Amino acid sequence: MKRSLQQIADAVGARLIGEGGPEVRRLEVSGVSSPESATPDDLVFVDDDKHLAAALKSRAGAIIAGEFAIKSAATVSYDRLLMISNHPKLAFARAARFLRESSPLNNADAGAAEPGSPQQGSVHSTAVIHPSATLGQGVVVEARAVVGQQVQIGENTRIAAGCVIGAGVKIGRHCEIYPNVTIYPGTTIGDRVIVHAGAVLGSDGFGYVRDRQTGRYEKFPQVGSLVIEDDVEIGANATIDRGALDETCIGRGTKIDNLVHIGHNCHLGEDVIIAAQTGLSGSIVIEKGVILGGQVGIGEHARIEEGVMLGGQGGVLPNKVLRGKGVAFWGTPAQPLREYLKQLATLARLAKKK
Numbered sequence: 001m002k003r004s005l006q007q008i009a010d011a012v013g014a015r016l017i018g019e020g021g022p023e024v025r026r027l028e029v030s031g032v033s034s035p036e037s038a039t040p041d042d043l044v045f046v047d048d049d050k051h052l053a054a055a056l057k058s059r060a061g062a063i064i065a066g067e068f069a070i071k072s073a074a075t076v077s078y079d080r081l082l083m084i085s086n087h088p089k090l091a092f093a094r095a096a097r098f099l100r101e102s103s104p105l106n107n108a109d110a111g112a113a114e115p116g117s118p119q120q121g122s123v124h125s126t127a128v129i130h131p132s133a134t135l136g137q138g139v140v141v142e143a144r145a146v147v148g149q150q151v152q153i154g155e156n157t158r159i160a161a162g163c164v165i166g167a168g169v170k171i172g173r174h175c176e177i178y179p180n181v182t183i184y185p186g187t188t189i190g191d192r193v194i195v196h197a198g199a200v201l202g203s204d205g206f207g208y209v210r211d212r213q214t215g216r217y218e219k220f221p222q223v224g225s226l227v228i229e230d231d232v233e234i235g236a237n238a239t240i241d242r243g244a245l246d247e248t249c250i251g252r253g254t255k256i257d258n259l260v261h262i263g264h265n266c267h268l269g270e271d272v273i274i275a276a277q278t279g280l281s282g283s284i285v286i287e288k289g290v291i292l293g294g295q296v297g298i299g300e301h302a303r304i305e306e307g308v309m310l311g312g313q314g315g316v317l318p319n320k321v322l323r324g325k326g327v328a329f330w331g332t333p334a335q336p337l338r339e340y341l342k343q344l345a346t347l348a349r350l351a352k353k354k
Contacts, residue, residue, distance in 0.1 A: 002028035003099060005062050008043065009083050011098045012091040014064060018081035027081070029061040032096040043083075043099075045092035056080075064088045064095065124161075136173065154191065166202070172230070186223075186242055190230035196258070198237040202226040205241040205264025205282060220244060222264065229253075235260060235276070244282070251288070263300075275312070289325075297332075310334055 033042035038060035045064040064083040085091035124143045136155035145163045154173035162180040172191035184202030204222035224243025228250045235258035251269045257276040269288035281300035291309045299318030307325030315332030328337040
């Protein structure tokens with residue numbers, strides 16, 4: 001479905017500049033692209049003046065740019081409208097979401113509901129829905145998905161093919177659960193949460209007690225819960241354990257990349273960013289606004305305080321605390337980046353002397 005440039009500008013809080021009357025503002029695009037592969041139906045963005053000329057030479061139907069484009073446009077010939085935003089990359093992301101949500105594919109029927117089904121929404125004939133489950137208005141359940149007893153799913157949420165939703169799970173509104181996601185009992189998911197294919201939420205934590213006499217390991221109870229707050233996105237094949245006795249909590253707006261593991265009893269604050277292949281042991285606290293690079297490893301009971309940035313392959317030992325809003329850490333054991341680089345330089349000089 002196409003949307004006019006004026007509709008998009010209004011949706012993302014941008015303003016249109018350029019020649020042409022109302023008919024030009026009614027020009028429509030249907031997707032987003034890079035300038036290199038754009039078509040007249042696409043929207044592109046530039047957040048730097050040096051890339052504006054290349055974008056203007058592209059086939060894109062319209063361009064989102066920063067305030068810098070107003071001055072540049074006066075000296076560069078162009079034949080299309082510009083959308084001006086203080087944050088063009090953010091406006092572009094919001095425009096992409098606006099176009100995606102407007103697409104008829106995003107609202108397609110997932111299959112015919114079984115005759116006499118008490119559930120509301122669109123349920124594929126091969127899906128298995130327990131009679132006690134509650135599905136809100138506009139819920140879509142696709143082929144071969146299984147929804148257990150006492151499950152609650154909020155309005156306009158989509159459960160894709162092959163998902164398994166355990167007993168008593170609560171899922172909020174406008175969520176997107178991609179194919180083959182498994183959600184264990186005891187999990188609560190907020191609104192507008194995205195869970196990508198193959199993720200496993202609420203599985204048992206890795207907790208065992210060793211019998212000193214026999215040397216054997218016996219399982220410690222894993223009977224806690226998992227709470228995922230609003231606007232969280234979880235990557236493909238990520239795994240998040242439930243709490244052992246209490247809860248694991250993922251804070252509002254947190255974004256988790258593919259192949260991330262989060263152990264039992266971890267508490268993540270709001271707007272945390274975790275890159276791929278990172279592993280968190282049990283009972284870790286990650287405060288608001290922390291950024292963890294790829295392949296980071298953090299030991300149990302560690303604490304990463306608000307705003308800390310930990311570079312790729314950084315390691316935090318058990319029970320340690322990293323603090324310093326806006327401070328970058330690196331290495332294993334993790335330390336402030338400046339100190340780490342000084343140590344590397346010292347080692348390099350010693351190596352040369354030898």
